[in-house]
Amino acid sequence: MAPTSFKLNTGQDIPAVGLGTWQSKAGEVEKAVSYALQNGYKLVDGAYCYGNEDEVGAGLKEAFANGVKREDVFVMTKVWATYNTRVGEAIEKSLKSLGLDYVDMYLIHWPVLLNPEGNDDKFPTLPDGSRDILRDWNHVEAWKQMEALVETGKVKAIGVCNYSKKYLEELLPVAKIVPAINQIENHPSLPQQEIVDLCREKGIHIVSYSPLGSTGSPLMTCEPVVKVAEKKGVSAGTVLLSYHVARGSTVLAKSVNPDRIKANTQIVDLDAEDMKLLNDYSDDLTKRGELKRYVYPPFGVDFGFPDKS
Numbered sequence: 584m585a586p587t588s589f590k591l592n593t594g595q596d597i598p599a600v601g602l603g604t605w606q607s608k609a610g611e612v613e614k615a616v617s618y619a620l621q622n623g624y625k626l627v628d629g630a631y632c633y634g635n636e637d638e639v640g641a642g643l644k645e646a647f648a649n650g651v652k653r654e655d656v657f658v659m660t661k662v663w664a665t666y667n668t669r670v671g672e673a674i675e676k677s678l679k680s681l682g683l684d685y686v687d688m689y690l691i692h693w694p695v696l697l698n699p700e701g702n703d704d705k706f707p708t709l710p711d712g713s714r715d716i717l718r719d720w721n722h723v724e725a726w727k728q729m730e731a732l733v734e735t736g737k738v739k740a741i742g743v744c745n746y747s748k749k750y751l752e753e754l755l756p757v758a759k760i761v762p763a764i765n766q767i768e769n770h771p772s773l774p775q776q777e778i779v780d781l782c783r784e785k786g787i788h789i790v791s792y793s794p795l796g797s798t799g800s801p802l803m804t805c806e807p808v809v810k811v812a813e814k815k816g817v818s819a820g821t822v823l824l825s826y827h828v829a830r831g832s833t834v835l836a837k838s839v840n841p842d843r844i845k846a847n848t849q850i851v852d853l854d855a856e857d858m859k860l861l862n863d864y865s866d867d868l869t870k871r872g873e874l875k876r877y878v879y880p881p882f883g884v885d886f887g888f889p890d891k892s
Contacts, residue, residue, distance in 0.1 A: 585828045585850045591763045592786040593740045595687065597657055599828045600848055601626030603792060603837035605633050611839040616642025619844050620651045628766075628790075628835050629681070630661035630692055631673060632705055636680035644682055658683060659790075661692035661744055662725070665699050665707065670728035674737050689738040690766060691729065693745050694722035695884050714882050722750065723757055730760050742766065742787075748777045749887030755785060766790040769832065770823060772802055772875045774865040777889070779830065789832040795823050797877035807860040815851050822853070826861055829853040 588596045602619040604612050604627065612635045616627055620643070629639045647653060658681065666673035674689060698715040701707020707715035729741040742764035746754070755761065765782050767775055769791035782789050796802040803819045812822045827834035828850050836847035853861075868874050874890045885892055 585825060585852045587850075589788055589831065589833060591740065591788050592761060593763050595657075595740060595763070597688075597764070597788060597790075597833055598624070598626040599833055600624070600824065600850060601628050601657070601659070601790075601833060601835045602844070603835035604629045604635060604639055605792070605837060607633075607635065607837065607839050609635065609638070612638035613642040613645070615839040615844060617645040617649070618841050620646035620656060621649055622841075622845055623848050624844075625655055626657040626659065626833070628659045628792075629677075630663065630690075631666070631677050632661065632663040632692060634705075636660065636677055640680050640682040653683075657687045659688040659690065660686050661690040662729075663705060664693050664695050664697040665701070665703075665705055667691065667696045667722070667725040668699055668720070668728075670725060670732055671735075674732060678737060685737050685739060687739045688742055688764065689729065689732065689740075690742045690744040690764070691722070691725050691746075693880070693882070694725070694743070694750050694886065695882050696720040696722075696725075714880075716882060716884065718884075723754055726754055726758060730758070733760065745886065746778070747887035748781050751778070751781060751785075751787075761785060762787050764788045764790050764833075766792060766835075768793045768876060768878045769827065770794050770796050770800075770802060771805075771808070771826060771861050771865050772796060772800075772868055772873075773877075773890070774862075774869075774874075775888075776865075779832075783831070789827075789830070791827045791832050791834045793877055794827055794834050794836065795820060796875065800875075800877070805864065807864045811853065811857045811860055814857070815853075817849070817851055818846075821846070821849055821851060822857075822861075825850045825853050826858070829858055
C-alpha cells in the first residue's frame with residue numbers, strides 16, 4: 584500500500600496528497616476546498632500571491648461547520664516576495680484571510696525580494712516593465728524572520744519553496760531551524776534529483792507542485808507513463824501523482840472539479856519496475872538537455888537550477 588502521510592523533521596505528519604489552489608478561478612476555490620476536506624483531503628496548500636486566501640478561508644469555514652476538525656487539517660501558505668522583509672506583517676494578512684489562528688506550515692515562496700515600496704503590492708515593476716527587485720538583499724534574512732515567527736505560535740512549522748541545491752547550501756549552515764519542507768516543481772520531465780537527494784540527506788521533506796507538468800504537457804501521453812497506467816489499470820494522471828508518493832514526497836493535486844478532486848486521492852503503489860521506467864525517462868531527458876520547467880517567473884534572477892543556469 585502507498586503511504587498516506589509522511590513524518591516531518593518537526594514530528595508533524597503531512598498528508599501524502601494535498602489540494603493545490605494556484606490558478607483556480609475566482610468563485611471556484613471555496614467550493615473546492617470545502618468539498619475536498621469533506622471527502623478525505625487533509626492538506627490544503629495556498630499562498631498570499633494566489634490572491635484567493637479569502638476564498639480558501641471561506642472553504643475552510645464551511646468544512647469546519649460541517650464537522651471537519653481544524654486539528655485534522657494541514658494548512659500551508661506562503662509569504663510573497665514583496666513581504667520577505669516583513670514576514671510578521673505577511674502572516675497576519677494570511678491568517679485574517681484564512682480565518683485561522685495559526686497555519687501548520689509557512690513557506691518562503693521565492694528567495695528574492697521584490698521592492699516592498701514599489702508600485703504594486705505583489706508585482707512591482709520598473710519603468711521598463713521589468714520586475715522591481717532589490718538585488719543586494721540576502722534570502723537568509725527572510726529565514727531569520729521565519730524562525731522568529733515559530734515562537735509566536737502563529738505558524739507550527741516553516742519551510743521553503745522553489746529552493747535549489749545552491750540556495751539550500753547557502754541557507755543551511757546559518758539556519759537555526761532546518762526547513763521542514765521544500766516545495767518544488769516536480770514531475771518525470773523535471774525530477775530535480777540533486778535537490779531531492781540533498782533534502783533527503785538533510786531531513787527536508789519534498790512537496791511537489793505541477794505534478795502533471797502543465798496544460799498541453801506531453802507527460803500525460805509519454806510512453807512510460809502510458810505503459811505503467813495500462814499495467815495498473817489507472818489513468819496517466821494517477822500514475823503521475825503516485826510517482827511522487829513512491830519517491831517519498833507529498834504531491835499537490837489541483838482541481839475544482841468534484842470528480843477529479845476525488846479521483847486525485849486514488850494513489851496506487853508503484854513497484855521498482857514501474858519507477859525504473861519513469862526514472863529512465865527522466866534520465867534520458869536529462870542527458871539530452873530536454874528537461875522541462877513550466878513555472879519560472881520573469882524575475883531575471885539565477886536561482887541556481889541547473890536547467891535554468
